[in-house]
Amino acid sequence: xxxxxxxxxxxxxxxxxxxxxxxxxxxxxxxxxxxxxxxxxxxxxxxxxxxxxxxxxxxxxxxxxxxxxxxxxxxxxxxxxxxxxxxxxxxxxxxxxxxxxxxxxxxxxxxxxxxxxxxxxxxxxxxxxxxxxxxxxxxxxxxxxxxxxxxxxxxxxxxxxxxxxxxxxxxxxxxxxxxxxxxxxxxxxxxxxxxxxxxxxxxxxxxxxxxxxxxxxxxxxxxxxxxxxxxxxxxxxxxxxxxxxxxxxxxxxxxxxxxxxxxxxxxxxxxxxxxxxxxxxxxxxxxxxxxxxxxxxxxxxxxxxxxxxxx
Numbered sequence: 679x680x681x682x683x684x685x686x687x688x689x690x691x692x693x694x695x696x697x698x699x700x701x702x703x704x705x706x707x708x709x710x711x712x713x714x715x716x717x718x719x720x721x722x723x724x725x726x727x728x729x730x731x732x733x734x735x736x737x738x739x740x741x742x743x744x745x746x747x748x749x750x751x752x753x754x755x756x757x758x759x760x761x762x763x764x765x766x767x768x769x770x771x772x773x774x775x776x777x778x779x780x781x782x783x784x785x786x787x788x789x790x791x792x793x794x795x796x797x798x799x800x801x802x803x804x805x806x807x808x809x810x811x812x813x814x815x816x817x818x819x820x821x822x823x824x825x826x827x828x829x830x831x832x833x834x835x836x837x838x839x840x841x842x843x844x845x846x847x848x849x850x851x852x853x854x855x856x857x858x859x860x861x862x863x864x865x866x867x868x869x870x871x872x873x874x875x876x877x878x879x880x881x882x883x884x885x886x887x888x889x890x891x892x893x894x895x896x897x898x899x900x901x902x903x904x905x906x907x908x909x910x911x912x913x914x915x916x917x918x919x920x921x922x923x924x925x926x927x928x929x930x931x932x933x934x935x936x937x938x939x940x941x942x943x944x945x946x947x948x949x950x951x952x953x954x955x956x957x958x959x960x961x962x963x964x965x966x967x968x969x970x971x972x973x974x975x976x977x978x979x980x981x982x983x984x985x986x987x988x989x
Contacts, residue, residue, distance in 0.1 A: 928941070
């Protein structure tokens with residue numbers, strides 16, 4: 679556990695250096711802030727005021743130290759503190775990501791098991807075919823189709839917007855159904871294929887044959903004894919899908935007009951607000967590394983064999 683934690687922290691440190699180094703060479707924040715008509719003298723004065731005349735190492739250490747405290751500086755464009763905006767929008771995105779991930783798991787696990795248990799029947803083939811088709815459809819296209827059918831034609835759900843869950847829980851759920859489906863259905867199609875493959879691998883194991891010889895049905899044997907073993911390779915896919923959903927949220931937030939971190943990233947890139955982009959990117963990288971760390975921890979909980987120290 680300690681080794682995995684150190685790898686996680688080292689990954690964030692390396693990623694912060696890379697992100698800062700790459701983005702620091704994109705444009706001149708002082709000239710961006712003053713406009714194209716600014717004189718060289720005024721730009722030099724602004725660079726000194728913003729601390730950009732210092733060495734790159736000093737700038738990085740100052741930025742990294744503030745980021746550890748949650749202080750990402752002040753926006754070059756709006757003069758507003760970046761930290762509070764980042765955390766508010768991150769909360770919105772996390773609602774979207776976790777809701778979509780839970781939905782995809784609830785859909786994919788039973789369908790993937792059914793596709794494996796019925797792999798010689800037409801129903802299992804049908805589930806596999808639908809999952810294969812779902813993999814080829816991008817999330818934003820699913821979003822547009824859901825809006826066209828359920829928002830425009832039927833009027834069951836709003837086409838966009840966001841409500842803080844603490845203020846209006848029912849309104850929040852009503853507005854998030856379509857975004858969750860947009861991201862969750864696509865990821866459920868991907869996850870269904872992996873669940874099917876994992877369950878098929880376990881179906882041929884001797885311990886399941888033994889369980890069935892004791893009178894258990896194939897479904898009972900799989901649920902009681904095989905599902906835990908089948909979940910081990912699926913956990914890796916779920917971790918990768920969390921990251922995929924996080925990236926896909928950038929587009930889906932634009933489609934459904936959700937004020938999350940993805941839509942904010944698009945706005946800040948358009949405004950060339952480099953300091954805000956740095957904060958957003960390193961936050962997304964940290965979340966991706968955190969997901970990988972959590973998956974490693976879950977491995978230890980699910981598979982007791984990994985807890986044994988090997989010489």
